[in-house]
Amino acid sequence: MTYCVAMRLNRGLVFAADTRTNAGVDNVARYRKIHFWCVPGDRAIILLAAGNLSLTQSVISLLNEQSIDADPDATTMLTVPSMYRAARFVGDAVREVRSLDGPAVEAAKTNFAGSFILGGQIKSEPPRLFQIYAEGNFIEVTDDTPYFQIGEHKYGKPILARVAQPTMRLGEAVRLILLSFDSTLRSNLSVGLPIDVLIYERDSLDLRREARIEQDDEYFKNLSASWSEALREAFAKIEEFDV
Amino acid sequence: MTYCVAMRLNRGLVFAADTRTNAGVDNVARYRKIHFWCVPGDRAIILLAAGNLSLTQSVISLLNEQSIDADPDATTMLTVPSMYRAARFVGDAVREVRSLDGPAVEAAKTNFAGSFILGGQIKSEPPRLFQIYAEGNFIEVTDDTPYFQIGEHKYGKPILARVAQPTMRLGEAVRLILLSFDSTLRSNLSVGLPIDVLIYERDSLDLRREARIEQDDEYFKNLSASWSEALREAFAKIEEFDV
Numbered sequence: 001m002t003y004c005v006a007m008r009l010n011r012g013l014v015f016a017a018d019t020r021t022n023a024g025v026d027n028v029a030r031y032r033k034i035h036f037w038c039v040p041g042d043r044a045i046i047l048l049a050a051g052n053l054s055l056t057q058s059v060i061s062l063l064n065e066q067s068i069d070a071d072p073d074a075t076t077m078l079t080v081p082s083m084y085r086a087a088r089f090v091g092d093a094v095r096e097v098r099s100l101d102g103p104a105v106e107a108a109k110t111n112f113a114g115s116f117i118l119g120g121q122i123k124s125e126p127p128r129l130f131q132i133y134a135e136g137n138f139i140e141v142t143d144d145t146p147y148f149q150i151g152e153h154k155y156g157k158p159i160l161a162r163v164a165q166p167t168m169r170l171g172e173a174v175r176l177i178l179l180s181f182d183s184t185l186r187s188n189l190s191v192g193l194p195i196d197v198l199i200y201e202r203d204s205l206d207l208r209r210e211a212r213i214e215q216d217d218e219y220f221k222n223l224s225a226s227w228s229e230a231l232r233e234a235f236a237k238i239e240e241f242d243v
Numbered sequence: 244m245t246y247c248v249a250m251r252l253n254r255g256l257v258f259a260a261d262t263r264t265n266a267g268v269d270n271v272a273r274y275r276k277i278h279f280w281c282v283p284g285d286r287a288i289i290l291l292a293a294g295n296l297s298l299t300q301s302v303i304s305l306l307n308e309q310s311i312d313a314d315p316d317a318t319t320m321l322t323v324p325s326m327y328r329a330a331r332f333v334g335d336a337v338r339e340v341r342s343l344d345g346p347a348v349e350a351a352k353t354n355f356a357g358s359f360i361l362g363g364q365i366k367s368e369p370p371r372l373f374q375i376y377a378e379g380n381f382i383e384v385t386d387d388t389p390y391f392q393i394g395e396h397k398y399g400k401p402i403l404a405r406v407a408q409p410t411m412r413l414g415e416a417v418r419l420i421l422l423s424f425d426s427t428l429r430s431n432l433s434v435g436l437p438i439d440v441l442i443y444e445r446d447s448l449d450l451r452r453e454a455r456i457e458q459d460d461e462y463f464k465n466l467s468a469s470w471s472e473a474l475r476e477a478f479a480k481i482e483e484f485d486v
Contacts, residue, residue: 154398159474169486171484235473238466240415
């Protein structure tokens with residue numbers, strides 16, 4: 001399993017992904033699930049991936065290969081003219097990998113699905129955020145629900161659903177996303193630290209900050225402890241049910 | 244889908260279940276999922292059911308039929324000598340129904356699974372709580388994790404995991420369970436109000452209180468609003484991530 005979240009705010013975009021991959025509970029490894037293509041001053045495109053690792057890695061490899069030594073007129077992640085086109089382009093790569101490997105993998109009754117969150121900004125277009133399905137089609141975020149989650153999304157949903165607002169500051173949004181991760185990490189062993197965080201500030205056309213939250217990260221430890229404490233205090237304030 | 248929770252506390256047992264049943268989003272109905280057998284002064288046995296409605300209803304019907312006009316020496320829910328035996332007895336009923344209807348239903352590729360939470364007290368035995376699987380086997384609650392959830396359990400898990408303690412008062416436990424329901428109701432349309440709540444006080448050998456929380460229930464509306472407010476306040480107190 002995997003857990004990835006991204007939010008679109010008025011001030012930019014924030015992304016986070018865990019790093020645990022497993023093929024059974026006795027085969028656990030660490031893999032990066034955040035990928036990006038950045039040409040400062042021109043574009044910053046970020047892609048989060050969940051699902052079958054051989055599918056998601058192939059998609060990333062394909063996208064990277066296309067942009068190396070490409071004909072300057074060819075469409076690649078470094079030349080695609082809009083985020084909508086970038087989403088189509090990633091969707092095409094997903095379809096290509098599934099058509100190549102899908103029949104053999106699915107014949108062995110192994111799930112060969114994956115899902116992706118794509119966000120970023122290209123030139124003067126506003127930042128945009130998409131969720132791309134295993135079939136290559138996609139949806140775009142709106143202000144009503146300004147976030148996307150892929151992978152193990154249920155445990156971390158209630159706090160996002162109550163608190164997420166497009167007007168949040170970037171640091172507030174990261175705090176919220178990390179609380180959502182904390183709830184997920186406590187309940188699903190297949191989601192694991194470290195967590196990769198990536199922050200994009202609107203119109204910067206460059207990455208603002210990339211951070212890896214490790215097991216011993218002071219901020220995350222404090223956040224987790226303070227949140228437990230705050231929840232218990234909040235709980236104690238609510239009227240008891242009359243038995 | 245369904246959501247049911249039960250907790251075993253030092254002071255007794257609390258149970259809650261939603262009442263929504265659906266066969267597709269265009270076929271939604273209301274069904275009671277809490278059932279009980281109570282002989283004041285002798286036993287109070289409560290059963291919560293989730294899963295295929297034809298399976299769970301047949302199990303309840305079978306258990307009820309067995310206890311009507313039964314030979315006084317026959318084992319029924321009204322005569323079974325311990326909660327462990329009651330769990331075995333329910334497990335046998337589940338196996339019987341699955342063996343009768345399972346092959347035909349599963350041949351139509353329809354899921355014929357169900358799960359159950361069984362709790363109560365018989366005579367001087369302490370109150371016990373079991374989760375019974377579709378295969379008829381079962382597990383018992385312990386103080387480390389003093390609750391069971393069946394059905395749509397993920398959205399409502401984080402708050403239970405952080406707050407549930409066997410030392411809670413019964414009214415505190417109901418408050419906690421209703422918060423867990425509130426998170427679930429917000430995220431999964433197949434879990435719906437009203438919620439049935441049943442409270443058993445240790446050594447009473449009778450039901451303490453049965454309540455149905457309807458859409459316009461003042462306590463539940465206040466709980467939901469106060470909790471949203473308390474969460475937002477708690478969130479605001481936590482240090483922002485440094486971007």
